Amino acid sequence: MQASAEQVAISVRDLVVGFGDQVVLDHLSLDVRRGEILGLVGASGGGKSVLLRTIIGLIPKRQGRIEIMGMELEKATLQDMRSFGRRWGILYQQGALFSSLTVRQNVQFPMRENLEISLPLLDELATAKLEMVGLSPDDGDKFPAELSGGMTKRVALARALALDPEIVFLDEPTSGLDPIAAGDFDVLIRTLRQTFGLTVFMVTHDLDSLHTVCDRVAALADGKVVAVGPIANLLASEHPWVKSYFYGERARIRAHAVH
Amino acid sequence: MGSKPVLSSTIAGERLELAAVGSWTAVYSDLLERLVDPDTLPVSNIRRVAIDMTRVQELDTLGAWLLERLIRRSRDRGQEAEFVGLPEHYRGLIDQVHEVNRRAPSSRARANRLIAGLDSVGRAAAELKTDLIAFLDMLGALSGVIARVLVRPRTFRLTSAVHHMNRVGWQALPIMLLITFLIGGIIAQQGIFHFSKFGAETYVVDMVGILVLREFGVLIVSIMVAGRSGSAYTAELGSMKMREEIDALRTMGFDPVEVLILPRVLALVCALPILTFFGSMAALYGGGLVAWLYGGMSPSIFVARLREVISVTHFEVGMIKAPFMALVIGIIACSEGLLVKGSAESLGLRTTTSVVKSIFLVIVLDGVFAIFFASIGM
Numbered sequence: 001m002q003a004s005a006e007q008v009a010i011s012v013r014d015l016v017v018g019f020g021d022q023v024v025l026d027h028l029s030l031d032v033r034r035g036e037i038l039g040l041v042g043a044s045g046g047g048k049s050v051l052l053r054t055i056i057g058l059i060p061k062r063q064g065r066i067e068i069m070g071m072e073l074e075k076a077t078l079q080d081m082r083s084f085g086r087r088w089g090i091l092y093q094q095g096a097l098f099s100s101l102t103v104r105q106n107v108q109f110p111m112r113e114n115l116e117i118s119l120p121l122l123d124e125l126a127t128a129k130l131e132m133v134g135l136s137p138d139d140g141d142k143f144p145a146e147l148s149g150g151m152t153k154r155v156a157l158a159r160a161l162a163l164d165p166e167i168v169f170l171d172e173p174t175s176g177l178d179p180i181a182a183g184d185f186d187v188l189i190r191t192l193r194q195t196f197g198l199t200v201f202m203v204t205h206d207l208d209s210l211h212t213v214c215d216r217v218a219a220l221a222d223g224k225v226v227a228v229g230p231i232a233n234l235l236a237s238e239h240p241w242v243k244s245y246f247y248g249e250r251a252r253i254r255a256h257a258v259h
Numbered sequence: 260m261g262s263k264p265v266l267s268s269t270i271a272g273e274r275l276e277l278a279a280v281g282s283w284t285a286v287y288s289d290l291l292e293r294l295v296d297p298d299t300l301p302v303s304n305i306r307r308v309a310i311d312m313t314r315v316q317e318l319d320t321l322g323a324w325l326l327e328r329l330i331r332r333s334r335d336r337g338q339e340a341e342f343v344g345l346p347e348h349y350r351g352l353i354d355q356v357h358e359v360n361r362r363a364p365s366s367r368a369r370a371n372r373l374i375a376g377l378d379s380v381g382r383a384a385a386e387l388k389t390d391l392i393a394f395l396d397m398l399g400a401l402s403g404v405i406a407r408v409l410v411r412p413r414t415f416r417l418t419s420a421v422h423h424m425n426r427v428g429w430q431a432l433p434i435m436l437l438i439t440f441l442i443g444g445i446i447a448q449q450g451i452f453h454f455s456k457f458g459a460e461t462y463v464v465d466m467v468g469i470l471v472l473r474e475f476g477v478l479i480v481s482i483m484v485a486g487r488s489g490s491a492y493t494a495e496l497g498s499m500k501m502r503e504e505i506d507a508l509r510t511m512g513f514d515p516v517e518v519l520i521l522p523r524v525l526a527l528v529c530a531l532p533i534l535t536f537f538g539s540m541a542a543l544y545g546g547g548l549v550a551w552l553y554g555g556m557s558p559s560i561f562v563a564r565l566r567e568v569i570s571v572t573h574f575e576v577g578m579i580k581a582p583f584m585a586l587v588i589g590i591i592a593c594s595e596g597l598l599v600k601g602s603a604e605s606l607g608l609r610t611t612t613s614v615v616k617s618i619f620l621v622i623v624l625d626g627v628f629a630i631f632f633a634s635i636g637m
Contacts, residue, residue: 098603124324124360191355195348
């Protein structure tokens with residue numbers, strides 16, 4: 001099934017990425033459709049983050065073609081890069097907040113650079129974003145070093161969403177969160193998708209997230225996408241790694257707990 | 260990308276009807292804010308405000324918040340205000356912005372300028388005391404660890420110490436040699452230039468010898484080491500502190516002073532005298548070379564004169580100072596490193612403070628030594 005170019009937000013074709021002698025991604029192809037939430041699963045150290053970082057242009061590729069919203073990143077000029085910066089938001093695994101800025105300034109940073117709005121409005125918008133991700137306005141004056149892990153993730157998400165981007169990349173958004181917070185995060189992502197028509201590319205290990213928010217799930221093994229589709233399709237997959245991922249000890253315990 | 264946003268208003272009796280049209284997104288941020296200035300709206304006689312959303316093409320948080328703000332202001336004036344014709348897919352967003360900014364963040368009170376200025380002076384003065392305590396604290400901790408290591412020599416981390424000696428000693432040697440060589444040459448050149456006016460060129464050897472061996476050899480090398488290795492120590496320990504590596508060590512039952520700081524300081528204490536020795540030799544060599552090429556003094560005369568005027572005492576004075584300089588640099592660098600907090604800015608600040616402080620203290624210490632040696636007649 002080949003989606004038409006209109007509907008594809010991110011298209012990866014024949015991607016090869018490696019470091020030295022080691023090939024991490026081996027002729028990998030993947031499409032992310034507009035407006036969907038795609039979850040990417042894979043073994044730890046199996047190249048999930050490498051794929052994400054290659055798509056957003058942080059790691060050079062050896063071969064292949066990556067198009068984001070119909071544009072190839074490597075052909076982009078500086079001008080295009082700025083416009084990309086406005087159209088996507090990235091949640092890094094460790095938050096990557098600017099440690100010398102307060103939480104509010106972190107969220108305001110992309111707005112301040114890209115929008116022409118007054119300072120009071122800038123403050124109101126930043127507070128609005130913080131409240132949307134479930135933080136209190138008083139957290140705005142804290143510095144990143146004073147935040148807990150979960151709060152860091154929320155602030156990072158608020159910053160990623162500061163400009164209402166079309167695509168958000170989330171690198172393990174719920175890792176390190178308690179199940180309630182993780183559930184809230186899933187709801188939040190779904191609400192945002194609904195309101196903004198957001199395309200979400202999410203690297204995750206959270207089986208609950210995969211079940212509840214992801215429209216489709218892609219499984220990465222041996223440097224390739226071995227299965228992609230709605231979670232039901234993956235559960236039915238015969239690939240040994242995918243089987244052990246979804247039917248391993250922990251997944252079974254979880255299934256028992258649910259039923 | 261949609262068309263430019265427009266907000267048209269019609270007044271029907273007591274009812275103000277606003278219609279939002281076009282693209283209400285951040286792309287038109289400058290336009291939108293002026294468009295939705297609540298103060299420009301007609302106020303008198305209006306009882307109800309309705310915002311018609313049917314012709315909005317695009318909406319994002321910025322647009323939604325501006326409209327929400329408009330509605331809130333109207334309600335504050337006692338008017339009834341509501342959205343009409345809201346497309347279903349924007350309902351979630353409108354509901355979300357409806358919830359936010361309900362409570363103003365508690366603002367931190369801003370102090371009077373004069374008081375703030377006095378406050379910072381006072382804090383800086385008080386900090387001198389904490390700095391001194393931190394220095395003594397580190398010195399004490401280090402002495403304690405040294406005593407422990409002397410009792411049980413096997414706990415000493417030799418590998419680490421050798422590694423650091425390689426870094427701060429061996430790898431620093433080329434640049435130290437180059438700098439001191441140049442300094443020696445410059446002193447000789449200046450001496451020859453000025454002394455030749457009254458025919459006292461031979462005294463250049465005295466000047467170069469005494470100055471280099473007593474003062475400049477150790478001083479230049481210490482300042483270079485503070486900038487080169489002290490800053491590296493602060494940055495290393497600081498980033499370890501930031502990434503909780505030091506906490507990890509501590510909870511595993513290791514003393515960071517023993518594991519991290521003792522090898523570093525000891526490496527510096529061993530390396531600095533060696534660097535000083537080679538630095539001084541390079542400076543004398545540079546001085547001799549300049550005296551020969553620029554002043555026409557043959558190397559044999561230079562060496563003979565050097566033997567005549569320089570006693571071992573001059574050399575000793577310089578060398579005795581070196582380990583103390585190293586100790587000061589090491590302790591300052593390490594204690595500053597441990598003071599780093601979570602932010603990148605504080606790492607930069609501490610590294611700068613470490614270098615500035617250790618250079619300052621090296622010079623002060625040199626002055627103290629000068630007085631001391633003068634009074635004991637060395």
